[in-house]
Amino acid sequence: MKPLSLSALAVLSAVSRSVRHGFDIMDATNLPSGTVYPVLGRLERDGYVRSKWESQAIAQREKRPPRRYYEITANGSRALAESVEHYRTLGDRIGLTPDKPTAR
Amino acid sequence: MTGHQMSEPARRLYDRCVRIARAASSLVPDWRREDWLREWDGELWFRASLLDRRHPIDRLASRRLIIRTLGAFAHALWTLTDEMRLDPMLQDLKYALRGLIKRPAFAALVIATLALGIGANTAMFSIVHSVLIKPLPYERPDELVYMYGGFAGGEQASVSPPDYLDYRARNSVFSSLAARTIFGASVITGTDEPERVTSSIASANFFATLGVAPYRGRGFLPEEEVGPSTVAIISYGLWQRRFGGDARIVGKPITVDGHSLTVVGIMPPSLERTIDVQVWRPIGFNTPETSTRRFHFLRLVGRLKPGVTIAQAQRHMDEIARGLAETYPENESWHLNLVPYRDVVIGSVGPVLFVLLGAVGVVLLIACGNVASLLLARASARSGEIAVRTALGAARGRLVRQLLTESLLLGVVAGCVGLGLAHYLLAGVRAMGAGMLPRLAEVEIDGVALAFTIAVSLLTSLVFGAAPALHAVRPNLAAMMKSVGKASPTRGGAHTRNALVVAQVALSFVLLVGAGLLVRSLSQLQHVETGFDSAGVLTAEIRLPGDRYDSRQKTDQFWVQFLDRVRAIPGVEAAAATTLLPLRGGGDTYFYIEGQPPASDAQKMNATVSTVTDDYFAAMRIPLVGGRSFTSSDHGNGAGVTVVSRGLATRLFPGVSPIGKRLVVDFGKPFTAEIIGVVADVRVYGQANGAPDVLYFTAGQPNAGFGTGVMNLATRLRGNPATIAPQVRAALHAVAPDVALSAVESMDSILHDSVSAPRFRTQLLLAFASVALLLAVIGLYGMLAYSVAQRTREMGIRMALGARPTVVFRMVIRQGMLLVGVGVVLGIAGALVATRLIASQLFNIGPTDPPVFVGVASTLILAGLAACVIPARRATKADPISALRLE
Numbered sequence: 001m002k003p004l005s006l007s008a009l010a011v012l013s014a015v016s017r018s019v020r021h022g023f024d025i026m027d028a029t030n031l032p033s034g035t036v037y038p039v040l041g042r043l044e045r046d047g048y049v050r051s052k053w054e055s056q057a058i059a060q061r062e063k064r065p066p067r068r069y070y071e072i073t074a075n076g077s078r079a080l081a082e083s084v085e086h087y088r089t090l091g092d093r094i095g096l097t098p099d100k101p102t103a104r
Numbered sequence: 105m106t107g108h109q110m111s112e113p114a115r116r117l118y119d120r121c122v123r124i125a126r127a128a129s130s131l132v133p134d135w136r137r138e139d140w141l142r143e144w145d146g147e148l149w150f151r152a153s154l155l156d157r158r159h160p161i162d163r164l165a166s167r168r169l170i171i172r173t174l175g176a177f178a179h180a181l182w183t184l185t186d187e188m189r190l191d192p193m194l195q196d197l198k199y200a201l202r203g204l205i206k207r208p209a210f211a212a213l214v215i216a217t218l219a220l221g222i223g224a225n226t227a228m229f230s231i232v233h234s235v236l237i238k239p240l241p242y243e244r245p246d247e248l249v250y251m252y253g254g255f256a257g258g259e260q261a262s263v264s265p266p267d268y269l270d271y272r273a274r275n276s277v278f279s280s281l282a283a284r285t286i287f288g289a290s291v292i293t294g295t296d297e298p299e300r301v302t303s304s305i306a307s308a309n310f311f312a313t314l315g316v317a318p319y320r321g322r323g324f325l326p327e328e329e330v331g332p333s334t335v336a337i338i339s340y341g342l343w344q345r346r347f348g349g350d351a352r353i354v355g356k357p358i359t360v361d362g363h364s365l366t367v368v369g370i371m372p373p374s375l376e377r378t379i380d381v382q383v384w385r386p387i388g389f390n391t392p393e394t395s396t397r398r399f400h401f402l403r404l405v406g407r408l409k410p411g412v413t414i415a416q417a418q419r420h421m422d423e424i425a426r427g428l429a430e431t432y433p434e435n436e437s438w439h440l441n442l443v444p445y446r447d448v449v450i451g452s453v454g455p456v457l458f459v460l461l462g463a464v465g466v467v468l469l470i471a472c473g474n475v476a477s478l479l480l481a482r483a484s485a486r487s488g489e490i491a492v493r494t495a496l497g498a499a500r501g502r503l504v505r506q507l508l509t510e511s512l513l514l515g516v517v518a519g520c521v522g523l524g525l526a527h528y529l530l531a532g533v534r535a536m537g538a539g540m541l542p543r544l545a546e547v548e549i550d551g552v553a554l555a556f557t558i559a560v561s562l563l564t565s566l567v568f569g570a571a572p573a574l575h576a577v578r579p580n581l582a583a584m585m586k587s588v589g590k591a592s593p594t595r596g597g598a599h600t601r602n603a604l605v606v607a608q609v610a611l612s613f614v615l616l617v618g619a620g621l622l623v624r625s626l627s628q629l630q631h632v633e634t635g636f637d638s639a640g641v642l643t644a645e646i647r648l649p650g651d652r653y654d655s656r657q658k659t660d661q662f663w664v665q666f667l668d669r670v671r672a673i674p675g676v677e678a679a680a681a682t683t684l685l686p687l688r689g690g691g692d693t694y695f696y697i698e699g700q701p702p703a704s705d706a707q708k709m710n711a712t713v714s715t716v717t718d719d720y721f722a723a724m725r726i727p728l729v730g731g732r733s734f735t736s737s738d739h740g741n742g743a744g745v746t747v748v749s750r751g752l753a754t755r756l757f758p759g760v761s762p763i764g765k766r767l768v769v770d771f772g773k774p775f776t777a778e779i780i781g782v783v784a785d786v787r788v789y790g791q792a793n794g795a796p797d798v799l800y801f802t803a804g805q806p807n808a809g810f811g812t813g814v815m816n817l818a819t820r821l822r823g824n825p826a827t828i829a830p831q832v833r834a835a836l837h838a839v840a841p842d843v844a845l846s847a848v849e850s851m852d853s854i855l856h857d858s859v860s861a862p863r864f865r866t867q868l869l870l871a872f873a874s875v876a877l878l879l880a881v882i883g884l885y886g887m888l889a890y891s892v893a894q895r896t897r898e899m900g901i902r903m904a905l906g907a908r909p910t911v912v913f914r915m916v917i918r919q920g921m922l923l924v925g926v927g928v929v930l931g932i933a934g935a936l937v938a939t940r941l942i943a944s945q946l947f948n949i950g951p952t953d954p955p956v957f958v959g960v961a962s963t964l965i966l967a968g969l970a971a972c973v974i975p976a977r978r979a980t981k982a983d984p985i986s987a988l989r990l991e
Contacts, residue, residue: 021150032178033172033173033176033178034177034178037182038178041179041182041183045186059146063109064146064149065142065145068147
């Protein structure tokens with residue numbers, strides 16, 4: 001399988017950590033909206049994340065329009081793990097990460 | 105949206121962001137837009153309300169929110185392209201585009217070929233549409249009828265003013281009946297250089313009848329139909345050119361032919377495009393000239409009442425004509441000849457244009473043939489690839505669609521290129537064809553032509569994309585799979601390509617014969633014996649203003665003085681003047697042999713009259729075949745003398761010398777003249793028309809001819825005649841400063857121009873035919889080259905088995921020439937039918953002229969042979985080893 005791109009990896013990793021909304025993902029990844037949304041779209045198309053609308057009840061209680069949120073799928077978790085492994089190996093090979101494990 | 109508890113600044117921030125997101129959403133495909141926008145709206149509201157928790161709102165954070173919102177454009181763009189990626193049609197398009205870019209030569213050849221056909225067709229169609237199909241720029245032009253005068257001697261004569269008034273008063277079929285003169289010319293003097301313009305005298309209701317409203321000022325009033333006229337209406341072009349478009353010219357006087365006339369109106373540009381007249385004057389019906397029924401010089405235009413047909417109107421006007429003939433004996437046999445107005449404007453170019461349109465249509469067919477052949481070859485080469493894809497489960501419909509997309513793409517690109525080409529072609533035709541096509545100024549690429557182009561390009565590409573596509577997906581997978589990497593030709597494809605080549609050769613044969621016939625006809629026309637020597641002759645027209653030159657004595661005196669000055673110009677061998685310049689035309693009159701007056705009008709003899717100065721025959725080198733020319737001893741009011749043309753002399757006095765015989769000529773009053781000489785026949789009305797009978801009179805006899813107020817200068821000199829034009833102008837200025845020298849032209853160029861219309865259509869058809877030939881040869885070459893490439897293995901095996909290269913060479917040549925031969929035979933059959941269409945355009949040769957047929961056949965066979973040679977040579981180079989290695 002082709003590894004995820006770095007921005008896709010960042011976004012997917014954020015979603016896996018329950019950062020669920022588009023703008024929150026931007027904050028978490030420090031990526032611009034013009035990158036995050038297309039990446040989310042691609043991840044959803046490839047079946048790594050799925051999106052849902054939060055229930056109308058919550059939105060109404062907070063008197064705001066409903067927000068779309070994203071969840072990681074089983075496929076997504078697998079792809080995330082494989083890609084992290086791929087980049088870690090790569091990092092090892094080019095001497096980027098001596099022995100310190102990356103934050104996960 | 106929902107919510108209410110947001111503060112005003114937060115609300116404004118939110119609104120601004122939503123506006124940005126909404127703008128971006130216009131990129132998003134419709135069915136995803138609402139969902140897409142809701143996501144942004146939810147996030148933006150949430151973020152804006154977060155910022156709203158701190159007061160005042162953090163300006164940095166709100167700016168960051170706006171910048172983030174701008175990312176919605178990137179998001180929208182991504183959504184759009186994502187949508188495209190999923191759309192199979194766009195995917196096909198992308199695939200097709202990539203395929204074409206990968207084979208630039210193939211794509212360029214197809215596009216260039218199609219664009220050529222489409223461009224030529226669009227240009228031609230635009231011309232046909234503007235000239236023939238588009239309604240005239242008048243109100244309800246279908247109701248307009250043009251009327252000639254008709255009598256025993258001809259159906260395209262004119263109408264006398266008293267007859268016109270009677271027709272106007274008595275008819276009940278026209279809601280309006282107007283009249284005007286044709287062939288008028290006037291000189292405008294005053295502020296600028298004197299300028300010669302075309303002019304016309306019209307009835308007051310002329311413009312209203314056409315339904316053309318004045319652009320500025322007014323039309324003529326009924327009370328202005330009384331001479332002499334003091335008002336004038338000018339054309340838009342003259343107004344712009346001579347009066348700088350100054351609207352204050354209305355109400356001001358201008359000087360026309362020495363008379364001061366008040367400009368009362370300016371006509372719109374549309375009128376001048378169909379009637380080339382710059383100065384209009386009202387006709388006065390109370391002058392001696394306009395009160396004589398024998399003087400026919402008007403043409404009529406009528407607007408039919410609703411529901412009246414032209415045939416009904418003709419019957420009605422015939423009845424009136426019979427009534428007039430009963431009352432006035434001089435009206436015997438005179439009547440009106442009604443024709444639809446547009447037929448008169450369009451003239452005889454209709455059939456010519458349709459022939460040319462047919463010719464470009466054939467060019468397009470041949471171009472399409474080439475494209476089809478190319479696409480077939482391409483599909484055949486890809487049959488392996490397609491078989492593999494089919495075997496892997498690609499849907500057949502999908503494959504067909506993909507091939508169609510490719511040809512459609514080619515069609516669209518070729519259509520665009522062709523449209524650009526048409527633009528330049530039209531510019532060229534406008535420049536070249538000025539004066540040869542009516543309504544040329546109106547010609548432009550219009551919506552109809554554009555739609556036509558698009559239809560043609562799409563149809564072409566679809567039809568010829570479909571054939572290879574269907575052929576390519578024939579279900580014989582096993583055979584095609586086997587051919588992967590070898591790409592052997594399929595029988596069906598080869599047959600189709602052979603048929604295409606035959607059709608192309610046949611079609612281009614037909615076009616080449618058409619062009620060949622016109623070329624031969626033109627060359628015959630140009631080599632007609634004109635009866636004079638045009639080389640080294642400069643001509644010009646001089647029109648003396650009637651107010652100052654009001655007697656024959658004054659005009660004659662002018663000519664003596666002026667010609668003396670011209671003779672003094674270095675290089676001038678002879679200078680003369682004539683009222684009848686060859687190819688420019690002139691007036692005619694009745695005459696009879698003295699002692700033999702005609703019993704009735706029908707037996708009257710008619711001849712063209714030319715009043716000349718004495719050395720005219722010398723200046724034009726018109727050979728004297730008997731008797732003598734005019735001398736100064738003939739001048740004065742003594743015994744009348746005339747020189748006649750040879751044709752007239754031999755017809756009137758067969759086998760007898762005409763010298764000394766006397767004729768009685770009608771110049772208003774009878775003039776008796778003794779024939780003193782006979783000169784060669786001159787083709788006065790152009791090479792295509794026979795030489796008319798001409799009676800020449802000397803300008804020195806004031807009672808002969810129709811006056812010398814308007815004459816043409818004919819100057820013979822050594823060297824280039826154009827070089828002395830300024831000196832001639834200076835000579836005129838010295839004698840009469842307010843007289844215009846117009847139509848300054850060498851006789852050679854008048855001759856050249858006189859065949860410009862046939863030359864124009866000949867060049868066009870020749871160009872089309874050449875393109876057709878080129879395309880056909882390319883098609884033949886492409887087919888053979890492809891076939892040879894496909895048969896490399898076969899050739900290799902043949903040669904390995906001992907076939908000599910010459911055998912292989914001959915085999916390929918035979919294959920190609922067989923197709924050419926069949927094409928030529930079919931072409932001959934087609935041409936025998938098709939050339940009848942241009943029979944009426946031909947001069948002195950028949951539509952089955954054998955030299956043309958033989959010439960075209962040999963040209964095609966030679967061109968075909970040339971196209972065969974390269975592939976044939978290539979076939980002999982087939983290397984047996986490498987060919988066999990493919991096994």
